[in-house]
Amino acid sequence: MEEENLEYNEFISKFPQTVQHMWLAELTSYKIGGLADLYIKAENILDIPKFVQIAQDLGIRYYLLGGGCNIIFSDKGFRGLVIHNKADKIEVQGNKIVAESGAMLGQVIAKARKHELGGIIKMIGLPGTIGGAIYGNAGAKGVEIGDFVENVKLFDKEFGVKEENHDYFQFSYRTSILKKTHEIVLSVSLSLPSLNAGDTAPEIVRFRIENQPKGNTAGSFFKNPTLNESAGFLIDKAGLKGLEKGDIRVSELHGNWLINNGNGTQEDVVSLAREIKNEVYRQFKISLEPENIIIDEYGNKVDI
Ligand SMILES: Cc1cc2nc3c(=O)[nH]c(=O)nc-3n(C[C@H](O)[C@H](O)[C@H](O)COP(=O)(O)OP(=O)(O)OC[C@H]3O[C@@H](n4cnc5c(N)ncnc54)[C@H](O)[C@@H]3O)c2cc1C
Incomplete structure (x- = not known):
């Protein structure tokens, strides 16, 4: 424990914005979870590799948190560092959307609609980040995020930053290869069809309100x-x-x-x-x- 505290102190000295003893319940939709020893926000997408690398060099366990909408933390909290992904830039390039992984899926959908792009609109109301969605191949109303993934920038503590395309992820019902590899999604490029008349957001929203x-x-x-x-x-x-x-x-x-x-x-x-x-x-x-x-x-x- 003494040794671990020294390592924590070293991490904090490198990143003074680190919070000690953060309530995880406040960060999840279930409102469950005790205190994380350390907590840090990644506002910039390249903060994530930086935090992971230093945590790893110091032997500090880490966990990447997106929107906290699919995770149930322990009542005893987390013995290590929780990295909260807040990097959320989104760009539209023709029929493609390039989003940092901390962008909320809802923000990505809103941007798509604004640019007359559809497909993912069926997932309207599905909470969480686009990174979390790719990890678990989130989906609703017959579509899954994997259907639209073109390529993804990933970070792996062994190989660094790399790009992989759709097939690499082996998307299937509520799963992707990331559940085995534990690579981190930094950003994603989605290829979207044009918005069509069948993509009626208010109906989908009403369905969620009435059935959830x-x-x-x-x-x-x-x-x-x-x-x-x-x-x-x-x-x-x-x-x-x-x-x-x-x-x-x-x-x-x-x-x-x-x-x-x-x-x-x-x-x-x-x-x-x-x-x-x-x-x-x-x-x-x-x-x-x-x-x-x-x-x-x-x-x-x-x-x-
Ligand atoms: C009201 C409600 C309705 C929901 N409806 C649906 C639904 O219709 N369909 C559906 O599929 N799900 C649904 N969910 C579940 C949830 O919204 C999804 O699983 C969502 O994709 C989780 O994203 P997140 O960012 O919150 O992930 P988190 O809960 O933060 O994390 C989940 C996992 O993903 C990993 N992860 C997060 N970000 C990354 C990243 N950048 N790179 C690699 N791994 C990462 C985390 O480490 C963790 O293991 C619902 C949840 C709620 C609360």
Whole structure:
């Protein structure tokens, strides 16, 4: 611990804007998570490689945070440095949008609409950054971000900055190769079709308002096990809507959404999610896998 503090001090001396003991709950849509030892904002996209390199040289564990809309941090916080991606420049070049990875998907969509570009408009209302969207191949209404990715500038602590095109990412339902490689998206170039009459934003927004629960959540907790059977349908059929653990409950409106009533913890989420998974398996012999990312205080994935 003593040694780790010395390394923290060294990092802070290089980057005096570093915050110590930052509440992670404030940075996530679930409002869950204890204190991160260190926290720093990356306002400029090239800050990210700089922070990662120094953290790595000092042996400090790091975690890159985007919008915090798909992550459930530990109640014990994070033993290391949380780098908060705030680099959000967006440029339009013909039918292409080039965005820094900290740009909110909503901002990218707004810019696209302004320039009569469509496609991604179906994801209107999907929160989080474009970097986080690429990591998990976020999608809605039959489209996924991967459908529009042309190429991406990545940072990897071993190889530095490199560019990769669409095929490299092996996009499929709510996943990309980044879940294995842990490379960081610095910026992305999206190729978009022209906006057409079917791209009616108000209808999509209305659908979200009417069908999505309100409150502290990160959207769908489990992935849909098949194209035909949604996790929400199975959870509903299993009679689990409204089930509660601590201050976390299964939404009555949408069975696959877990809501933090206010004082919910990661422990509550994990215990509720395990009960849901076990019950769905007991009744239907279908094993649900989480879409939300749950990590312990050392950044390791917590299995459900
Ligand atoms: C109300 C609500 C509705 C939602 N609806 C949908 C939906 O319709 N469809 C859907 O797919 N999802 C949905 N989600 C989930 C969430 O919006 C997406 O998963 C989103 O893409 C997460 O982006 P983020 O920036 O918040 O990622 P974060 O939660 O900050 O991070 C998630 C993961 O991505 C990694 N990551 C973040 N940025 C980068 C980067 N630049 N490079 C590499 N890795 C990175 C992080 O390290 C972390 O492992 C919803 C969430 C909420 C709260």
